[in-house]
Amino acid sequence: MPDPKPGIEFMQGNDACTEGALAAGLKFFAGYPITPSTEITERLAFRLPEKGGVFLQMEDELACISAIVGASWAGVKAMTTTSGPGFSLMQEGIGYAAMTETPVVIVNVMRGGPSTGQPTMATQADVMQAKWGSHGDYQIIALAPFSVQESYDLTVEAFNLAEKYRVPTMLLSDAEIAHMRGRIEIPKRIDLVERKELCSDRRGRAYDIPDELVPPFTTFGHGHRAFVTGMTHNPQGNIAPEDEKVQEELVLRLNEKILKNQKDISRYEITNPDAKKFVISYGTSALAAKEIAVENKEIGLLRLKTIWPLPEEQILDIAQRARSILVVEMNMGQLVREIQRLACSVGCRSVRFMSKLGGEAPRKREILPVLSRMEG
Amino acid sequence: MRLAVQFEDFFRVERLPHVFCPGCGIGVVMNCFFRAFVNSGLNLKDTVFTGGIGCSSRIPMYINGDMLHTTHGRAIPFATGLKLANPKLKVVIFAGDGDIGAIGGNHLINGCRRNVDLTVICINNNTYGMTGGQMSTTTPHGYLSTTSPDGNLEYPFDLSKLAAAAGANYVARWTVRHVHELVKSMEKALGKKGFAFVEVVSTCPTGFGRRNKMGDPVQQLEWLKSVSVRKEKMQDEEMDQLDLNMQGLISVGEFVDRDRPSLSDLLSGTKAGVRP
């Protein structure tokens, strides 16, 4: 199958994600069949070898995340895809990727949980797990598409961010976005970011991040004598599991690497920035909210494209200007807790929460009555 | 003696002497592997050493090559990704019986089945050494450990038979008393296409030996020598490792040496295969 030509296409969300990954330079994929992400795995099974890459179906999700981390150390861009039950299994490997600062992309097409739950229905109940799923203090980057177009664009972004910050990056899609079909514009060209390797020239693209927070990559097979381990290690690459200072410095750097660069990593969309009533949402929950904001100038929408690290600056800004905020999520309240905490810190106590459970996207007619009862 | 690769070039001498206990068989495996590596004519720059978690998996930390110290039991899928993403790399895995035979069991059998070009050195000391001597999936029936204080009720795996049945191209088992045969087998494994599995039954005086009346490493070596029988001389199939107890025996030798197509070859035969 040839690459989609630049221009307008009509595609399924999962297929858009696949083509975005291929356009970003994906060369190694290890997957395990799980609804509702299987289309990505199946499409890559024939597309990836066509592009000179390697496709593997592994024996379980633990093997998937392990294989893509291994492939990344061989110097290639690697990705896996899964849903809730598999995502839970991958946490061990995600923690390992975070500790060893391995660039990998993990697509979690969220489905109703807990446990086996609803394989074909959407949810947003994995957003906290994406951040806190593995043990220890670490940061990841997570992006949430809300359309077929973003399933393509944000997948490319995910690869770029993973390479730039040497961190496991997640794409938090869901059953709704994955299976919806819609209009997508394939861009004429996309800008790709490659990891910077130890002692090699930077190919003319100097990153504007402080060098010491993201160490240069020691690709295997290039004579670096790389020492890569999940144990606490010092900057020389030696293990130092009983050194208090080394552990503190390592953990601080792994976290600050992302937190200090929030401005560069945060992606969001604001509709009606001067409104006094604001909705903060992301992914499938934002579909109806976006329609409402477009039709009603007095209702603003902060649509988060980056979930982690949370775009704190934008949230604080709205908390200070708006009279009331409504957070819409398809879970029992996950990001809303962070938003409420942030809003409280600037004196805003009117953050309301609309929880949509059951697996269907929140509808306009469910959100509007809640909004009408709010101040602003 | 002038070797093609010197001791100081092969090992990270700044990290020696290693942390393993006096009499630990892992050191013997290091010697034999060094010799086999030199004999095989491989290049350190193109070789990657990986390991899971455990004493055995710490060997890569002492070798002067690219090394990947992974999560417990998962060295094989990590190595699979490494090897298939860059087929020019030679990938060697060092792991213990608990790592490969318990938590990594699924990865072991699928690794053998997939038959990617990997060399696995499994150091079987019948225990979980690093964590203090708990029973593992290869602890013989009736033997003592910290989690089987009244004698192991379970029966052990025969890891070599498992690897052979799962499809590995080369399977051999020796003990740390068979140093010359070990060097030869490791050399063969390094040069073999497909999944090569070398099991080394080893001593763990601290974790296993001293709980089972073999606290002196020499005692455990004597035990290994007395219970190992060349596979050709094995009279009774049933007296094999599965029933290993004071009367049981371990068969040693090369169990499998075949040329099933390796996944690396199969992949490069199609449109796939990453261009490095």
Place this chain on the structure above:
Amino acid sequence: MKPVINPKYCKGCNICLYVCPKGCYSKSNDLSELGYYVPRVSSPEKCFNHGRTGKMLCELCALSCPDQAIIWIKEE
């Protein structure tokens, strides 16, 4: 060639005594800096490699030493 034990590596396990087919090693009471009793090469003339250079006839001790403590040096 004759074997020499490096006291910086030896951990006193005495495996060399056990594997040597000619009995070249014996126990000693010499305490090393690391705190181990390092064996003595008491009868190097019994070694298969005594008086030879070139290919080694026997390396059981060096291969079996878990601590890489045995090295070969040319006899004067």
